[in-house]
Amino acid sequence: MRALAPKVRSDLFAGVLPFVCTAEQRSFGGAAASLGVTTAAISKAVRKLEDGLGVRLLDRSSRVVALTREGEVFLARCQPAVASVRGAREAMQSIQREPHGEISVTFPFILAPFVVSNLPRLATQYPRLAFRFDVSDRVAHLAAESYDVAIRMGELPDSSLVSRLLRRTKWVTVAAPSYVARRGEPKSVADLAQHDCLRFVGPNGKPTDWTFSDGKRTRTWPMKGSLLIDHGTSLLDAARAGLGICQVLDFMVGDAIRTGDFVELLSSASAKGPDVRALTTAARSSSANVRAFIAFVVDALE
Secondary structure: OOOOOOOOOOOOOOOHHHHHHHHHHOOHHHHHHHHOOOHHHHHHHHHHHHHHHOOOOEEOOOOOOEEOHHHHHHHHHHHHHHHHHHHHHHHHHHHHHOOOEEEEEEEOHHHHHHHHHHHHHHHHHOOOEEEEEEEOOOOOOHHHHOOOEEEEEOOOOOOOOEEEEEEOOEEEEEEOHHHHHHHOOOOOHHHHHHOOEEEEEOOOOOEOOEEEEOOOOEEEEOOOEEEEEOOHHHHHHHHHOOOOEEEEEHHHHHHHHHHOOOEEEOHHHOOEOOOEEEEEOOOOOOOHHHHHHHHHHHHHOO
16 A cells, blocks of 8 residues: 655745744844845744744844744754755756757858867757757848847848857968969969969859958959859868969968968958858847857857
8 A cells, every 4th residue: 555645734934934034144124135025024924934833933122133042943954955945946047047959040151161060069068959050141031030040241231130249350362382382472462363363152153352451441353263163161172282372261271371281372461351240139149059159159260
């Protein structure tokens, strides 16, 4: 026969928290301020607790509230229970603050290698987080298409969306050491007319002009190229193989320049590139998932 569970009073904790706060602060007013209620409500709750226990817990005869002997015994038993409940609530709040569930993000093709290659680090840090990516150069509508975050590059129209700057960029012109050894290094932008230039074809189907600065103004140059290609990774592969010179954003080749896979050319003429920004709605901006992903992308693009 199954034993009946012991009956638990529904008012087991009634008045306990007001009593503990009052005892710890030696003040009904202090306890009231801590719990966001009136002093009268605290006094009434403690009085009801004393009536239920059949003992006096607090001595109200002096200006400072003092514990009776029974009150000291009761406080010693109640404090660990209150601390345990507080700890349990904080643990639940911590779980809610930890990224979990699915986050949906749209970002352009140019960022895909950096996001995806670094993703294991984020997945390890937050194992309860899942990802849905839409890699596309089209401009997605966050609210209509249920994206949590959209990462975009360049000038953005004014809107009600929350924008976070992820990285400022610059245009860098690079070539493989084998190409420079074979063809020489251009000393000026005009010298590029004598070189094999590898050009990226943008989403609009047109080759992207190269951008340079003389320190005072920025100009675009419609370079003539030996290769037109609409895939950024393949453009870099062609340049790495020594096919020619290309111009890309600095974060795309930072590591390759440091390791010597690429040589930066015309560095004094480098111009500012498009800013990289994360967009989200005001309602989603405080989400733990969104905050974690945005911080991750900032690190991935360093």
